Amino acid sequence: xxxxxxxxxxxxxxxxxxxxxxxxxxxxxxxxxxxxxxxxxxxxxxxxxxxxxxxxxxxxxxxxxxxxxxxxxxxxxxxxxxxxxxxxxxxxxxxxxxxxxxxxxxxxxxxxxxxxxxxxxxxxxxxxxxxxxxxxxxxxxxxxxxxxxxxxxxxxxxxxxxxxxxxxxxxxxxxxxxxxxxxxxxxxxxxxxxxxxxxxxxxxxxxxxxxxxxxxxxxxxxxxxxxxxxxxxxxxxxxxxxxxxxxxxxxxxxxxxxxxxxxxxxxxxxxxxxxxxxxxxxxxxxxxxxxxxxxxxxxxxxxxxxxxxxxxxxxxxxxxxxxx
Numbered sequence: 001x002x003x004x005x006x007x008x009x010x011x012x013x014x015x016x017x018x019x020x021x022x023x024x025x026x027x028x029x030x031x032x033x034x035x036x037x038x039x040x041x042x043x044x045x046x047x048x049x050x051x052x053x054x055x056x057x058x059x060x061x062x063x064x065x066x067x068x069x070x071x072x073x074x075x076x077x078x079x080x081x082x083x084x085x086x087x088x089x090x091x092x093x094x095x096x097x098x099x100x101x102x103x104x105x106x107x108x109x110x111x112x113x114x115x116x117x118x119x120x121x122x123x124x125x126x127x128x129x130x131x132x133x134x135x136x137x138x139x140x141x142x143x144x145x146x147x148x149x150x151x152x153x154x155x156x157x158x159x160x161x162x163x164x165x166x167x168x169x170x171x172x173x174x175x176x177x178x179x180x181x182x183x184x185x186x187x188x189x190x191x192x193x194x195x196x197x198x199x200x201x202x203x204x205x206x207x208x209x210x211x212x213x214x215x216x217x218x219x220x221x222x223x224x225x226x227x228x229x230x231x232x233x234x235x236x237x238x239x240x241x242x243x244x245x246x247x248x249x250x251x252x253x254x255x256x257x258x259x260x261x262x263x264x265x266x267x268x269x270x271x272x273x274x275x276x277x278x279x280x281x282x283x284x285x286x287x288x289x290x291x292x293x294x295x296x297x298x299x300x301x302x303x304x305x306x307x308x309x310x311x312x313x314x315x316x317x318x319x320x321x322x323x324x
Contacts, residue, residue, distance in 0.1 A: 014073075015040040015165050015197040016061060021070035023056055030056040032221035033070070040164075043191055043198045045208045047307070048218035049315060054201040055095070057218070058167050061199070062092050075164055091158035091166045091196075095173055097150050101143035105134055105153050108142060109160060116161045128156035132186050148179025152186060159196070166190075168200040172207060180204070187211055205307040215307070219315045233305040236313045240303040241276040241288060242269070246296030264288070 016038040023031040031053045038044045046054040059065040061072060063083040071078070077085040099108050106125060113121035129135045132152040142150065151171060158166060171187070172180040184207065190196060191211065202208050208215055209229050217225040217232075225232060265277040276288065289300070 013040060013076075014038060015042070016044075016072070016074050016199065018057075018061070018072045019070055021057070021060065021072055022068045023053075023060060023065060024068050029221045031060065031067075034218075034221070034223055035070075036216055036223060036226060038197060038199060040197055041194055042213045043187075043200070043211050045212035045215040046199070046201045046218060047203075047208055047215055047311060048201075052218040052315075053221040054218055055169055058092075058169055058199065058201060061086075062090050062167055063087055088161070089164050091161070091163035093151070093154045093158050093166075093168045093171055095170045097154065099142050099150060099153060099157075102141065104139050104141055105129065105145075105156075106138040108153065109157055112157050112160055118161055121160075124160050124162075128159050131159065131190065132156045133182075146179060148175050148182055151175065151179075151183055155183075155186065155190075159190075163196065165197045165199065168198065170201055170203070172202070172204060180207070184210060205311075209307050217311065217314050225310070225314045229307060232310045233307065236305050236309050238265075238278045239305055241278055241285070242299075242301045242303070243274040243276065243288075243292065243297060244299040244301075245272045245274065246298050247272075 014037040016036075018037070019035050021031055021034040022029065030051075034053070034057060036044075046057065048054050056065065060067050060079065061074060063079060063086050067079065071080075073079065074086045075089045077089065079086055100111070103111070106129070109125045109128060110121065112118075113124060118124055125138075126135070129138050132155055134149065134152055134156065137145070137149065142153065145153065155166075155168075155171070168187075172183050175183065187198065188211065191198060198211075200207075200211070212229060214226065214228050215232060216223045225235070227235070267275050267277075269275045278285075278288070285302070292300075
């Protein structure tokens with residue numbers, strides 16, 4: 001398992017705390033002893049293949065499912081003992097759209113404020129629509145909206161009661177790349193506001209890398225790795241530097257010398273091509289270039305470790321395969 005990174009700021013109390021959480025459906029353990037803390041204001045990602053336990057974990061933390069065992073709190077409120085208090089603190093955007101398509105955007109939000117008995121509803125609706133960039137479409141029927149606009153409206157609706165923890169279950173699932181990037185922009189704006197802790201599940205590597213402060217990778221109901229995106233990528237072994245040699249090449253003694261400091265793993269991909277696995281390539285790239293300055297080199301390329309590599313390492317498959 002990767003190094004478990006925990007926020008060290010003593011004043012950043014956990015917005016969500018999970019200890020030994022389990023949930024079974026018959027003989028299948030959907031969530032199996034999951035533990036983590038999420039700091040207030042953090043964006044925390046849950047990655048995993050279908051059936052890994054991500055949605056079940058979120059459903060438990062939103063009080064939609066009762067845990068089988070373990071303990072969890074949201075803003076200090078115990079899931080079992082204080083479910084109503086937990087619900088007041090959380091907002092949730094489901095995978096599937098739950099908007100009324102025959103109402104306008106504003107009417108959808110007004111209906112929600114009535115259900116939650118929200119005071120100053122007009123002001124709250126204005127703020128939420130502005131937050132997601134839909135103020136100019138507030139009087140249009142939702143059935144005329146694109147998929148991305150509907151997701152943005154659902155995020156606006158989830159924020160009406162001013163939750164301190166927002167759960168997003170696959171918030172950009174099925175959207176085209178342009179719509180997905182618009183959602184990312186609005187989530188980044190929400191993150192920058194410091195108003196809310198965000199917990200999201202996703203299959204999109206770019207989404208997790210861009211938005212998340214930390215990521216937990218789940219597989220078979222367990223957390224198999226938890227750390228920052230940068231540390232998770234370092235954990236899989238480092239970046240790849242490919243050296244394309246000219247006619248001179250390198251002999252075996254040269255290769256042993258290059259790998260002598262223990263920070264670089266060298267393999268000969270072909271007679272004229274070397275692959276160097278390097279931890280922290282930015283730090284060691286100068287040493288590599290200096291080593292080859294008197295050799296016949298035709299080209300150097302760097303391939304950074306990605307979250308897809310991390311996922312393959314810990315879950316045994318790529319993110320794309322996990323979504324299928």
